[in-house]
Amino acid sequence: MSKEACIIKGTKHGLSILIPSGLDFSEVLAQLRARLASAQAFFSGATVYVSAADRELKPEEKRLLEQTVEEFGMVISEGKVPEPQTQAVERREDSRSEDGENTLLVRRTIRSGQRIWYDGNVVIIGDVNPGAEVVCTGDILVLGCLRGVAHAGCNGNVSATVFAFRLEPTQLRIASYISRSPDEKMPKPLEPEIARVCDNVIQISAYQSSQS
Amino acid sequence: MLEWLSRLFGSAEHSKDKAKERLRLVLVQDRATLAPGLLDALKEEMINVLSKYMEIDVQGLEVNLESSDDQVALVANIPVRNVKRKV
Amino acid sequence: MGKSIVVTSGKGGVGKTTAAANIGTGLAQIGKRVCLVDADIGLRNLDVVMGLENRIVYDLIDVVEGHCRVRSALIKDKRFDNLFLLPAAQTREKDAVKPEQMKALVDELKKEFDYVLVDCPAGIEQGFKNAIAGADMAIIVTTPEVSAVRDADRIVGLLEASELYEPQLIINRIRPDMIRKGDMMTTEDVIDILAIKLLGIVPDDESIIVSTNRGEPAVLDKKSLSGQAFRNIVRRLEGASVPFLPLEETSRFKRLLRLFNLSGSKS
Numbered sequence: 001m002s003k004e005a006c007i008i009k010g011t012k013h014g015l016s017i018l019i020p021s022g023l024d025f026s027e028v029l030a031q032l033r034a035r036l037a038s039a040q041a042f043f044s045g046a047t048v049y050v051s052a053a054d055r056e057l058k059p060e061e062k063r064l065l066e067q068t069v070e071e072f073g074m075v076i077s078e079g080k081v082p083e084p085q086t087q088a089v090e091r092r093e094d095s096r097s098e099d100g101e102n103t104l105l106v107r108r109t110i111r112s113g114q115r116i117w118y119d120g121n122v123v124i125i126g127d128v129n130p131g132a133e134v135v136c137t138g139d140i141l142v143l144g145c146l147r148g149v150a151h152a153g154c155n156g157n158v159s160a161t162v163f164a165f166r167l168e169p170t171q172l173r174i175a176s177y178i179s180r181s182p183d184e185k186m187p188k189p190l191e192p193e194i195a196r197v198c199d200n201v202i203q204i205s206a207y208q209s210s211q212s
Numbered sequence: 213m214l215e216w217l218s219r220l221f222g223s224a225e226h227s228k229d230k231a232k233e234r235l236r237l238v239l240v241q242d243r244a245t246l247a248p249g250l251l252d253a254l255k256e257e258m259i260n261v262l263s264k265y266m267e268i269d270v271q272g273l274e275v276n277l278e279s280s281d282d283q284v285a286l287v288a289n290i291p292v293r294n295v296k297r298k299v
Numbered sequence: 300m301g302k303s304i305v306v307t308s309g310k311g312g313v314g315k316t317t318a319a320a321n322i323g324t325g326l327a328q329i330g331k332r333v334c335l336v337d338a339d340i341g342l343r344n345l346d347v348v349m350g351l352e353n354r355i356v357y358d359l360i361d362v363v364e365g366h367c368r369v370r371s372a373l374i375k376d377k378r379f380d381n382l383f384l385l386p387a388a389q390t391r392e393k394d395a396v397k398p399e400q401m402k403a404l405v406d407e408l409k410k411e412f413d414y415v416l417v418d419c420p421a422g423i424e425q426g427f428k429n430a431i432a433g434a435d436m437a438i439i440v441t442t443p444e445v446s447a448v449r450d451a452d453r454i455v456g457l458l459e460a461s462e463l464y465e466p467q468l469i470i471n472r473i474r475p476d477m478i479r480k481g482d483m484m485t486t487e488d489v490i491d492i493l494a495i496k497l498l499g500i501v502p503d504d505e506s507i508i509v510s511t512n513r514g515e516p517a518v519l520d521k522k523s524l525s526g527q528a529f530r531n532i533v534r535r536l537e538g539a540s541v542p543f544l545p546l547e548e549t550s551r552f553k554r555l556l557r558l559f560n561l562s563g564s565k566s
Contacts, residue, residue, distance in 0.1 A: 113389050131343075229481070232484055
């Protein structure tokens with residue numbers, strides 16, 4: 001088997017492209033193109049970390065690599081491949097929202113013991129089960145049922161909000177405010193609700209599209 | 213009905229007795245399980261002691277814990293080459 | 300200086316957490332200052348059984364890692380001012396804590412509380428080693444089944460290896476009807492095999508499920524038979540000599556009655 005010019009690995013944080021040393025750069029580039037072209041739809045939109053192992057990349061080579069990767073609709077992420085975090089945090093898509101803040105889109109149900117931490121907003125298409133935790137610096141939107149713990153604006157942003165189709169959290173936190181579910185049985189919410197800080201307490205109200 | 217009658221007179225074996233008996237057996241084995249390396253250490257010391265009195269075949273030496281029914285026995289098979297005579 | 304007790308079993312699902320919750324609540328009921336510690340990191344449940352799951356902000360790992368002080372992680376019980384819970388972390392793994400750290404934590408809690416009850420995870424790995432690290436005494440929970448008793452025996456051995464001697468036994472989920480028929484090992488059978496001190500026997504009781512659903516330990520339910528069993532256990536822990544619940548009586552009189560009933564129903 002001939003030596004592979006590049007190895008593409010899926011990690012929790014996106015894709016990693018590893019470029020081994022000892023191969024001609026033009027060959028590396030050609031192989032990478034072939035690999036990406038073979039599954040363009042799959043790679044499109046993914047965040048990529050390029051790691052060159054012990055190979056020293058010239059600025060021009062680096063530029064060429066980035067160009068190739070971007071050609072296939074992928075986003076190059078600066079820096080090292082991040083260490084795996086505590087529990088499965090999947091980053092499916094990393095898009096820029098209008099105000100320049102990052103938004104993490106999660107297309108699955110977050111189960112007990114799983115924790116999502118993100119610097120930005122989090123949108124979950126699925127449920128957040130009891131025992132699961134979503135913590136972020138921005139807003140939290142759950143297109144499903146929120147039964148676990150949600151902490152929006154964890155850096156102290158009191159204008160952060162938590163929205164869910166069914167808002168039945170074990171505990172809600174916005175900035176440094178904490179509120180917990182009442183001990184008595186409550187009627188289940190029947191409509192989408194939004195939680196925000198008003199008059200120094202977290203208030204939950206029915207969501208109306210006219211609200212900001 | 214027959215079962216009921218025999219139970220009434222206490223002749224049939226109850227399932228709890230079976231449970232107790234099986235538990236006894238399994239515990240005898242559990243409790244006899246030695247820490248890894250312990251048997252080897254035992255073997256080595258036995259060789260040292262025995263070698264004072266007789267010449268033994270170290271290669272053919274076998275030491276094992278065997279359990280049968282409700283007993284555990286240390287079974288050693290030690291081939292002797294020559295007994296040392298008192299000088 | 301209080302006493303630390305670890306509640307352990309080896310096998311899962313025999314009722315460790317329920318026992319810890321009930322004993323802790325029972326001790327608080329008679330005025331003792333009690334701290335329950337959930338050592339089942341990654342699979343916490345004591346908070347749910349106690350009905351305190353919505354109050355958790357910090358957990359055991361936060362304390363151990365120095366993110367907060369013990370006081371701020373302790374959750375006060377709904378019913379008793381002298382009962383507290385230190386919850387386990389749910390989003391971490393067992394090896395996030397070391398036995399030395401657990402010991403230091405339990406020692407600190409012992410200064411403030413009369414009893415520190417540690418709910419041990421199932422198994423004999425890291426989580427078990429952590430849970431027993433600071434314990435002065437062990438309570439082993441088992442059920443009258445071959446697998447549970449076998450695991451309990453293994454635990455006795457492991458506790459001895461860690462210099463925790465004289466554990467006390469709770470036999471849970473006893474069914475008097477099955478014992479009467481000879482289809483369940485009796486208390487005597489189990490004690491005969493394990494040869495450790497009996498702390499209590501708890502009947503298999505539907506009210507336990509009801510109380511877990513509600514997040515209200517059964518020990519608070521005056522009518523519950525298992526609640527009575529746990530109240531007795533609490534008194535024994537406090538040194539009182541309380542007779543065991545008459546779950547296994549097979550008096551000749553009752554047998555005769557049953558016999559008549561049976562023959563009556565057949566005719």
